[in-house]
Amino acid sequence: MFENKINRTELENLGEFGLIEHLKTAIPLKNKGSEKGIGDDAAVINNDGKRTVVSTDMLVEGVHFDLTFHPLKHLGYKAVVVNLSDIYAMNAIPQQILVSMALSNRFSLEAIDELYEGMALACEKYNVDLVGGDTTSSTSGLILSITAIGQAEENEIVYRSGAKENDLLCVTGDLGAAYMGLQILEREKRIFLENPKIQPDLGGNDYILERQLKPEARKETIEKLKELKVIPTSMIDISDGLSSEILHLCKASNLGCDLYEDKIPIDPQTYERAQEFNMDATVCALSGGEDYELLFTIRQEDYETLRPAMDIAIIGHMRDQASGANLIDRSGGSIALRAQGWDALMKR
Amino acid sequence: MFENKINRTELENLGEFGLIEHLKTAIPLKNKGSEKGIGDDAAVINNDGKRTVVSTDMLVEGVHFDLTFHPLKHLGYKAVVVNLSDIYAMNAIPQQILVSMALSNRFSLEAIDELYEGMALACEKYNVDLVGGDTTSSTSGLILSITAIGQAEENEIVYRSGAKENDLLCVTGDLGAAYMGLQILEREKRIFLENPKIQPDLGGNDYILERQLKPEARKETIEKLKELKVIPTSMIDISDGLSSEILHLCKASNLGCDLYEDKIPIDPQTYERAQEFNMDATVCALSGGEDYELLFTIRQEDYETLRPAMDIAIIGHMRDQASGANLIDRSGGSIALRAQGWDALMKR
Numbered sequence: 001m002f003e004n005k006i007n008r009t010e011l012e013n014l015g016e017f018g019l020i021e022h023l024k025t026a027i028p029l030k031n032k033g034s035e036k037g038i039g040d041d042a043a044v045i046n047n048d049g050k051r052t053v054v055s056t057d058m059l060v061e062g063v064h065f066d067l068t069f070h071p072l073k074h075l076g077y078k079a080v081v082v083n084l085s086d087i088y089a090m091n092a093i094p095q096q097i098l099v100s101m102a103l104s105n106r107f108s109l110e111a112i113d114e115l116y117e118g119m120a121l122a123c124e125k126y127n128v129d130l131v132g133g134d135t136t137s138s139t140s141g142l143i144l145s146i147t148a149i150g151q152a153e154e155n156e157i158v159y160r161s162g163a164k165e166n167d168l169l170c171v172t173g174d175l176g177a178a179y180m181g182l183q184i185l186e187r188e189k190r191i192f193l194e195n196p197k198i199q200p201d202l203g204g205n206d207y208i209l210e211r212q213l214k215p216e217a218r219k220e221t222i223e224k225l226k227e228l229k230v231i232p233t234s235m236i237d238i239s240d241g242l243s244s245e246i247l248h249l250c251k252a253s254n255l256g257c258d259l260y261e262d263k264i265p266i267d268p269q270t271y272e273r274a275q276e277f278n279m280d281a282t283v284c285a286l287s288g289g290e291d292y293e294l295l296f297t298i299r300q301e302d303y304e305t306l307r308p309a310m311d312i313a314i315i316g317h318m319r320d321q322a323s324g325a326n327l328i329d330r331s332g333g334s335i336a337l338r339a340q341g342w343d344a345l346m347k348r
Numbered sequence: 349m350f351e352n353k354i355n356r357t358e359l360e361n362l363g364e365f366g367l368i369e370h371l372k373t374a375i376p377l378k379n380k381g382s383e384k385g386i387g388d389d390a391a392v393i394n395n396d397g398k399r400t401v402v403s404t405d406m407l408v409e410g411v412h413f414d415l416t417f418h419p420l421k422h423l424g425y426k427a428v429v430v431n432l433s434d435i436y437a438m439n440a441i442p443q444q445i446l447v448s449m450a451l452s453n454r455f456s457l458e459a460i461d462e463l464y465e466g467m468a469l470a471c472e473k474y475n476v477d478l479v480g481g482d483t484t485s486s487t488s489g490l491i492l493s494i495t496a497i498g499q500a501e502e503n504e505i506v507y508r509s510g511a512k513e514n515d516l517l518c519v520t521g522d523l524g525a526a527y528m529g530l531q532i533l534e535r536e537k538r539i540f541l542e543n544p545k546i547q548p549d550l551g552g553n554d555y556i557l558e559r560q561l562k563p564e565a566r567k568e569t570i571e572k573l574k575e576l577k578v579i580p581t582s583m584i585d586i587s588d589g590l591s592s593e594i595l596h597l598c599k600a601s602n603l604g605c606d607l608y609e610d611k612i613p614i615d616p617q618t619y620e621r622a623q624e625f626n627m628d629a630t631v632c633a634l635s636g637g638e639d640y641e642l643l644f645t646i647r648q649e650d651y652e653t654l655r656p657a658m659d660i661a662i663i664g665h666m667r668d669q670a671s672g673a674n675l676i677d678r679s680g681g682s683i684a685l686r687a688q689g690w691d692a693l694m695k696r
Binding site: 019042047101108116135 | 356357358359360362367368370371377378379381382384385386390391393395396397398400402403404405406407408409410411412443444446448449450451453455456457458460464475476477478479480481482483484485486487488489491493495497499
């Protein structure tokens with residue numbers, strides 16, 4: 001009934017980050033309460049008291065999860081954790097979530113209860129309240145949209161933009177496991193679809209499967225940092241793969257960095273499965289995504305305080321912008337880092 | 349791959365409000381900052397300063413809007429306004445929004461720009477900042493999830509639950525027009541689909557079409573109330589139709605009410621079109637929905653302050669719970685009010 005536009009730019013040519021950049025310029029901030037808008041892990045709001053930190057994520061069936069192998073309870077848990085991870089990445093403490101969902105009539109009340117059971121478990125574990133949301137119908141599948149709200153004092157908030165030259169690049173836990181877990185699940189799904197009589201063989205993969213199906217956010221890292229009174233100079237959570245996140249820190253802080261391949265923490269199970277799949281474990285860590293570990297920079301003088309008290313890996317250091325963002329490989333060669341992480345808009 | 353549950357309760361047998369009630373009990377509030385959770389127009393959070401008021405809504409193509417007659421720019425505008433309306437309904441001032449969207453590859457960058465143009469227009473008009481969100485792909489159509497954040501002093505916040513016996517029941521603007529606008533659009537769509545050569549005849553329906561396609565939230569009502577220093581005893585915005593909203597106020601406040609049919613404000617254009625469609629204009633106002641007017645109760649002593657300064661209709665008064673919620677018709681007869689508003693879960 002209404003005319004169509006003649007110009008047409010495909011979203012896949014732009015990518016998710018391109019689209020965010022494009023949209024960021026469209027609407028300038030006006031209110032004095034809006035301290036930080038689009039472009040970090042969360043927005044920051046000033047309430048003439050503590051800061052409110054807010055982040056939101058949308059999960060779409062068939063794009064972000066496959067109900068063939070994501071049980072609803074785990075999905076509910078993961079959907080909450082993924083959002084809390086963004087709040088922790090601002091060095092804030094999550095307090096509340098809002099959950100919106102669209103459901104097709106394929107879903108029964110019992111299915112929703114399972115989903116909520118997982119959400120309740122995450123709320124319990126992370127001491128977060130579910131305070132609102134919206135439920136509606138969908139014409140196809142399940143869509144979840146979760147908004148997480150956290151609190152922090154003004155001077156505690158850590159942005160992507162605060163790193164300085166020579167700061168140490170740190171990462172919690174290990175990387176690449178969630179991605180390898182997904183490879184296992186997708187392989188077993190293919191086998192199952194070809195021959196439904198064959199039961200999935202998931203044995204020996206407990207760790208990487210759990211990293212994919214039921215990831216955790218790094219609550220204890222943020223608590224420990226507060227206890228040690230160390231405030232990182234910059235921070236981001238690893239949802240799209242290490243490369244992509246390092247490049248975000250470099251770009252926001254106008255710096256370069258050296259990342260040492262041999263320092264990237266990778267679990268033995270991730271290594272073994274990568275070999276099995278003829279994949280390079282480093283590439284899985286760099287580009288795999290969904291690890292929900294924290295990547296942050298600290299001043300060199302904070303190293304002595306942090307290292308004995310925390311299980312973190314120092315994987316490199318920040319350099320000036322002209323040096324670029326580099327991966328130093330095992331032989332000492334330097335390769336420019338490239339973002340090859342998940343790009344949600346490519347996954348159609 | 350995973351087993352299915354045997355029990356199955358259909359969501360349509362429960363309805364949206366049934367589902368909300370069911371979910372509300374699942375996860376109790378723990379944090380002292382969570383002042384109000386599920387069950388009002390918005391959640392209320394205490395930041396040791398001003399209160400943060402948060403609400404979220406999900407809009408699904410084919411359920412909440414039809415792109416055949418909702419131009420993307422209007423849709424963007426409406427999606428924002430609908431959420432701001434929830435913040436105003438708490439007597440708070442909206443400050444920020446977060447926008448998440450899932451898009452199929454049917455949509456180009458130019459289409460998204462149109463959508464954002466409408467959002468930017470609403471942000472501009474209501475003095476709100478777009479501070480974050482998420483963009484992802486969808487397997488079918490467009491899904492929007494918007495979270496609105498507002499601020500208020502503790503003593504200003506108005507809940508659904510504060511009405512007292514004999515308080516006056518007030519409503520802004522007029523009702524039923526958005527619903528009649530939708531009837532016109534759906535009629536013209538049917539005609540167009542049957543014969544694409546016939547151009548849609550939308551003339552003479554400007555007001556009701558605008559109410560459907562580009563509704564406004566009642567910013568000036570909240571500003572005026574603050575100016576007059578009148579705090580309503582209870583408040584809700586009319587998204588599902590007057591009956592449903594009145595019943596929410598009655599239930600939350602443990603009261604009954606008398607609503608006078610002849611006091612319900614209805615625009616002449618709504619009357620005329622209702623006649624044309626063989627519909628009862630009162631029924632459209634009671635059950636139509638999407639009006640985004642404010643329904644609120646005031647103390648009788650505030651009547652003298654309010655009435656000369658504001659364009660509101662006094663449509664009834666609150667009674668004790670035992671009296672029930674009643675519609676007093678033009679002949680003086682009393683009928684029990686029933687909610688027959690939009691039930692999102694029925695609309696599949």
